[in-house]
Amino acid sequence: xxxxxxxxxxxxxxxxxxxxxxxxxxxxxxxxxxxxxxxxxxxxxxxxxxxxxxxxxxxxxxxxxxxxxxxxxxxxxxxxxxxxxxxxxxxxxxxxxxxxxxxxxxxxxxxxxxxxxxxxxxxxxxxxxxxxxxxxxxxxxxxxxxxxxxxxxxxxxxxxxxxxxxxxxxxxxxxxxxxxxxxxxxxxxxxxxxxxxxxxxxxxxxxxxxxxxxxxxxxxxxxxxxxxxxxxxxxxxxxxxxxxxxxxxxxxxxxxxxxxxxxxxxxxxxxxxxxxxxxxxxxxxxxxxxxxxxxxxxxxxxxxxxxxxxxxxxxxxxxxxxxxxxxxxxxxxxxxxxxxxxxx
Amino acid sequence: xxxxxxxxxxxxxxxxxxxxxxxxxxxxxxxxxxxxxxxxxxxxxxxxxxxxxxxxxxxxxxxxxxxxxxxxxxxxxxxxxxxxxxxxxxxxxxxxxxxxxxxxxxxxxxxxxxxxxxxxxxxxxxxxxxxxxxxxxxxxxxxxxxxxxxxxxxxxxxxxxxxxxxxxxxxxxxxxxxxxxxxxxxxxxxxxxxxxxxxxxxxxxxxxxxxxxxxxxxxxxxxxxxxxxxxxxxxxxxxxxxxxxxxxxxxxxxxxxxxxxxxxxxxxxxxxxxxxxxxxxxxxxxxxxxxxxxxxxxxxxxxxxxxxxxxxxxxxxxxxxxxxxxxxxxxxxxxxxxxxxxxxxxxxxxxxxxx
Numbered sequence: 248x249x250x251x252x253x254x255x256x257x258x259x260x261x262x263x264x265x266x267x268x269x270x271x272x273x274x275x276x277x278x279x280x281x282x283x284x285x286x287x288x289x290x291x292x293x294x295x296x297x298x299x300x301x302x303x304x305x306x307x308x309x310x311x312x313x314x315x316x317x318x319x320x321x322x323x324x325x326x327x328x329x330x331x332x333x334x335x336x337x338x339x340x341x342x343x344x345x346x347x348x349x350x351x352x353x354x355x356x357x358x359x360x361x362x363x364x365x366x367x368x369x370x371x372x373x374x375x376x377x378x379x380x381x382x383x384x385x386x387x388x389x390x391x392x393x394x395x396x397x398x399x400x401x402x403x404x405x406x407x408x409x410x411x412x413x414x415x416x417x418x419x420x421x422x423x424x425x426x427x428x429x430x431x432x433x434x435x436x437x438x439x440x441x442x443x444x445x446x447x448x449x450x451x452x453x454x455x456x457x458x459x460x461x462x463x464x465x466x467x468x469x470x471x472x473x474x475x476x477x478x479x480x481x482x483x484x485x486x487x488x489x490x491x492x493x494x495x496x497x498x499x500x501x502x503x504x505x506x507x508x509x510x511x512x513x514x515x516x517x518x519x520x521x522x523x524x525x526x527x528x529x530x531x532x533x534x535x536x537x538x539x540x541x542x543x544x545x546x547x548x549x550x551x552x553x554x555x556x557x558x559x560x561x562x563x564x565x566x567x568x569x570x571x572x573x574x575x576x577x578x579x580x581x582x583x584x585x586x587x588x589x590x591x
Numbered sequence: 592x593x594x595x596x597x598x599x600x601x602x603x604x605x606x607x608x609x610x611x612x613x614x615x616x617x618x619x620x621x622x623x624x625x626x627x628x629x630x631x632x633x634x635x636x637x638x639x640x641x642x643x644x645x646x647x648x649x650x651x652x653x654x655x656x657x658x659x660x661x662x663x664x665x666x667x668x669x670x671x672x673x674x675x676x677x678x679x680x681x682x683x684x685x686x687x688x689x690x691x692x693x694x695x696x697x698x699x700x701x702x703x704x705x706x707x708x709x710x711x712x713x714x715x716x717x718x719x720x721x722x723x724x725x726x727x728x729x730x731x732x733x734x735x736x737x738x739x740x741x742x743x744x745x746x747x748x749x750x751x752x753x754x755x756x757x758x759x760x761x762x763x764x765x766x767x768x769x770x771x772x773x774x775x776x777x778x779x780x781x782x783x784x785x786x787x788x789x790x791x792x793x794x795x796x797x798x799x800x801x802x803x804x805x806x807x808x809x810x811x812x813x814x815x816x817x818x819x820x821x822x823x824x825x826x827x828x829x830x831x832x833x834x835x836x837x838x839x840x841x842x843x844x845x846x847x848x849x850x851x852x853x854x855x856x857x858x859x860x861x862x863x864x865x866x867x868x869x870x871x872x873x874x875x876x877x878x879x880x881x882x883x884x885x886x887x888x889x890x891x892x893x894x895x896x897x898x899x900x901x902x903x904x905x906x907x908x909x910x911x912x913x914x915x916x917x918x919x920x921x922x923x924x925x926x927x928x929x930x931x932x933x934x935x936x937x938x939x940x941x942x943x944x945x946x
Contacts, residue, residue, distance in 0.1 A: 412935055
């Protein structure tokens with residue numbers, strides 16, 4: 248490993264990684280500023296700056312601090328969480344097309360939240376803290392089912408089965424969601440439907456506070472485990488050769504991925520494709536080492552959702568397009584492109 | 592070397608199974624078909640009799656064969672229950688035959704119009720119709736539905752065929768999932784923007800409630816023609832299901848058969864979706880059960896799928912009314928409850944073929 252050529256290759260990689268991270272951070276900051284300017288009520292850039300530094304009218308302060316900022320912050324957080332979650336799943340399943348949405352984890356979280364909203368209607372203000380808990384439960388149960396079913400004695404866990412099981416279960420859950428959606432009142436339906444489509448409108452600081460602990464605990468844990476993920480990606484025989492306790496590590500990482508996906512879905516609704524595309528682009532930019540890949544995915548995911556949310560808010564003159572829909576419109580063609588290009 | 596040996600062996604097996612098929616399957620096929628038809632007639636009778644107002648079976652018989660417009664029960668049967676059952680039969684047969692054709696043409700055991708994006712394509716175009724032209728006549732809705740199914744299928748298969756190693760079952764299903772996600776997101780956007788979300792949900796829920804004679808009459812010619820077409824190419828599908836090389840070796844024009852089959856599938860899936868919304872898994876489950884019963888000869892698989900698909904939908908529709916009366920549980924959900932475990936079973940069993 249101490250070969251000089253390899254060494255310089257690593258140094259180059261690391262340099263490139265730092266550059267990528269820097270550029271992404273700058274892009275997020277730029278989008279952050281643009282996003283503060285755009286929306287139903289127009290704020291001039293100068294007003295935004297004035298307001299940030301304590302000036303501005305009351306109305307401007309409300310728009311910026313109570314409406315736009317929490318939304319911008321949560322977009323970045325959700326994107327980061329989903330992208331890291333997808334990155335873990337792709338690593339564990341060794342399938343480059345795995346992500347929480349395709350694997351049915353979003354659907355499981357969505358179903359749990361839908362059941363909660365359907366049976367405790369009209370409490371949506373108090374539910375900011377309960378929704379992630381329910382979503383986590385639903386996602387965990389779904390993930391457990393998919394994982395157990397993909398596992399076969401003698402053969403272990405098959406990545407193909409994992410993905411196919413996820414697709415099957417997701418389409419079953421979609422049918423159950425329809426049952427629930429027909430039951431609720433039109434007003435509730437509208438709010439649930441908006442949520443399902445992946446909308447982060449109406450976000451308040453409460454939602455930020457309810458999501459933040461999950462990310463603060465899980466993201467560092469995952470970054471810390473990046474080396475393990477590198478080993479797992481090599482495949483079972485190689486990983487066993489290195490001496491990693493496979494099932495235990497895989498389980499821990501999967502649990503973290505589920506936790507991330509579930510908490511993000513609970514707040515942001517059914518935003519899919521971020522978990523797929525974030526890691527993919529990241530891999531293209533910085534290579535397969537998870538120590539660099541995971542943070543890059545996080546930034547890319549955050550950027551992607553932030554951009555989608557900003558677009559969703561500014562495209563239509565009246566009303567807005569839910570973020571999840573914008574992400575899907577951008578993300579699905581890219582997914583299909585990857586699929587067309589993939590070998591094997 | 593190995594590959595050549597494998598291919599020779601495959602061809603050998605194919606020939607053998609064709610031989611066996613010729614000898615014993617017709618008897619079994621006829622028996623299965625007759626049993627299925629009998630069950631379908633019974634289920635249809637029960638479906639007409641069971642409902643919010645329970646009607647005696649004898650009354651059902653009279654209402655159909657000695658209709659008396661002065662009796663309310665006869666009216667209910669003629670105007671509400673009968674079109675519903677017939678629509679159920681049509682839809683079930685359509686979905687199952689579409690699934691059988693897709694599985695035969697792609698040699699993919701988990702092909703189904705729901706999983707491969709046809710249903711969501713039709714649903715997307717119908718969402719457009721709901722939003723921009725709410726008063727379209729039913730016949731044009733059906734035609735748009737065909738277009739939509741074609742759109743979904745076109746994207747999925749187009750992507751699949753662009754890829755380097757061709758259409759693997761895995762890739763087809765992934766493309767289906769992604770295209771469905773995109774089309775569903777677009778439909779959701781339309782639903783939200785025009786505030787027709789819940790209307791669409793009611794329709795997506797896949798129910799036969801409220802179906803009328805006009806709809807049945809508009810659908811019938813399309814579905815009957817497509818089913819006849821499916822029967823007409825059934826032999827070619829059997830040959831195709833043995834693999835492209837074998838099929839070409841036997842002098843069949845694969846492209847032509849695929850084109851015809853695809854057209855039939857689009858009509859069947861589009862018609863079904865325009866009638867009841869997105870009902871998945873019928874096209875997945877039924878052909879498997881039928882193949883298990885009658886073998887791999889599509890001359891038997893296709894009529895068998897039609898009969899048993901109709902049976903499944905009629906039974907599910909009846910059950911949907913009985914689960915939680917007087918409310919109707921969406922039929923699509925009931926079928927999914929059966930379909931998901933079956934799908935998981937297929938995935939678990941199909942080691943080699945699903946790679």
